Amino acid sequence: MARSLKCSSLFAQLAQPYGGAKAVNGFVYGNLPGLQLCSGDRVVWYTFGLGTETDIHGIYFQGNTFQKQGTTRDTLKLFPHTTATVTMNARRAGVYEVNCRVTDHYMAGMRQQYSVAECPGRNHTHTLAHTRPSAVVQFFISAEEVEWDYSPSRSWELEKHQATLDNSPGNIFVGKGERQIGSRYKKAVYREYTDATFRTQRKRQADQKHLGIMGPIIRAEVGEQILITFRNHASRPYSIYAHGIETSDTRIPVEPGFMTEFRWDVPEGSGPGLSDPNCISYIYYSPVDFIKDLFSGLLGPLVVCRKGTLSGLGAGGRGGDRRRTDAQREFALLFLVFDENQSWYLEDNIRTYLDTNPYNFTSDDSFTESNMMHGINGQLYGNLKGLVMTRGELVDWYLVGMGNEKDIHTVHFHAETFTYKTDHIHRADVFDLFPGTFQTIEMVAGNPGTWLLHCHVSDHIHAGMETTFTIRANSSQG
Known part of the structure; x- marks a missing residue:
């Protein structure tokens, strides 16, 4: 059976200066619906970036890789007013994240989920979990x-x-x-x-x-x-x-x-x-x-x-x-x-290298920059x-x-x-x-x-x- 072709669009929009959301298609923290795939599907993802100079995105597809211009990747880059189209063969059932690897964006909710199910009648993609590896390293x-x-x-x-x-x-x-x-x-x-x-x-x-x-x-x-x-x-x-x-x-x-x-x-x-x-x-x-x-x-x-x-x-x-x-x-x-x-070690570093109780230490812009x-x-x-x-x-x-x-x-x-x-x-x-x-x-x-x-x-x-x-x-x- 030929693999089915499924198309999905992702639109990344970062916060604007006065409180805009760091969103994917207008949703944050896993609230975007509809990203359901079947194992064996050939999926085309259309990604779009818009916004300000801070809208630099590294879009990571957990759990699966994609093909782009003859290369294999699991992350693609987006700049404001640019697009990228990639093709994925969904190979493993599960629930995975698609998110922006920019830490500020990740923290602020530019994280969604997509699911891959073993759908009846589909030609499932087999992985090494079902075969013997050629070597164990x-x-x-x-x-x-x-x-x-x-x-x-x-x-x-x-x-x-x-x-x-x-x-x-x-x-x-x-x-x-x-x-x-x-x-x-x-x-x-x-x-x-x-x-x-x-x-x-x-x-x-x-x-x-x-x-x-x-x-x-x-x-x-x-x-x-x-x-x-x-x-x-x-x-x-x-x-x-x-x-x-x-x-x-x-x-x-x-x-x-x-x-x-x-x-x-x-x-x-x-x-x-x-x-x-x-x-x-x-x-x-x-x-x-x-x-x-x-x-x-x-x-x-x-x-x-x-x-x-x-x-x-x-x-x-x-x-x-x-x-x-x-x-x-x-x-x-x-x-x-x-x-x-x-x-994780900021308090330890203040205590050790500044010889100061971190709970009594007040940070300022200069201290933040120095780190x-x-x-x-x-x-x-x-x-x-x-x-x-x-x-x-x-x-x-x-x-x-x-x-x-x-x-x-x-x-x-x-x-x-x-x-x-x-x-x-x-x-x-x-x-x-x-x-x-x-x-x-x-x-x-x-x-x-x-x-x-x-x-x-x-x-x-x-x-x-x-x-x-x-x-x-x-x-x-x-």
Whole structure:
């Protein structure tokens, strides 16, 4: 039986200055009716964006992916007065959210539900839940609390601003004062271990040090199953959940001190589309409180590849040392203004770094601004290290955008160009990221030297969203 075609329209309208609703088709917080699908349906979604300069939307379809211009995604970007049409093969029965990943919009109700039912007489789409996975890839991941330093060195900042420690414009973000926390904050992070005892943390190799605050790269091929043994070593409930693939119910909080297993299936529909590169990127994060968990630090890259792209699994199916066989380097970059005012640990940070009772502390605009950390992988002012490659190498970059209305990023590589793919191959040196959107770009390293890499939004440059990457003339260098 041929699949049925169903059409749905989503109209995103953000609040206007005097109290308008952050709505989808005029409804907020799950009140939009009529989004019912059948498993096996081919669904066309028509999305529209209107509004003001704050109407930047990353529209996320939980539970299913869609096709757009030959690519596979689960989030699309909308700018005011733009449209996007995508096609989805509804593959798994359940009730899912369609929401805006911009944290301010998500919090204010730009969240709806759509349901997928196994309708009688329909040709249901089968998933890996009904078939044997080609391999089981194991990861041992812990959520744990650390002291994170956004700017351990201030030399870049002082040289950039031609300033001293006393008069640098960067002081508002990384300088410590009577009412400024400084560059060090208590955070929660994902870290990888060697086995289920969680005694030995897996040491990050030279090509992984650039991950910074992010968790490990979780890689899998289409048809495989990812087995996550998750331990919560933090002081509050967290979990782990992924975009783009089929996850077990990881929205249930894991209490501090507890350990559990989650199984994630990687069906064909989660893999690269016809025009995509061999591997596409998603993210994993803690969904217990999406916004506060995110700004507390819990986020990592998930990479899904075509069959035959990754090296073999380690002993017991461990995926931590697995690598691409078709590219010489891979780097993941998260562009995010970490809003420490929305972290679970704000009170702890006031108590620890300001030596003040947080219940007696009164915030103001200056304090709020000082807690906005404009980072690449959680590092400011050139402190992100490890982006090193050799001339002639094929390098894949996994670009990740998250955050709120300020998180519109234009990722610029000096001295190099890259390609990205839709229905055609495009060459550029700047790529734009919206919150909740991800992109794999491909670069052949060409010009030896150390080059600037930053977000080209002027406020973000000023606030430290910059680092460098290095291309060696040959592998014997460095």
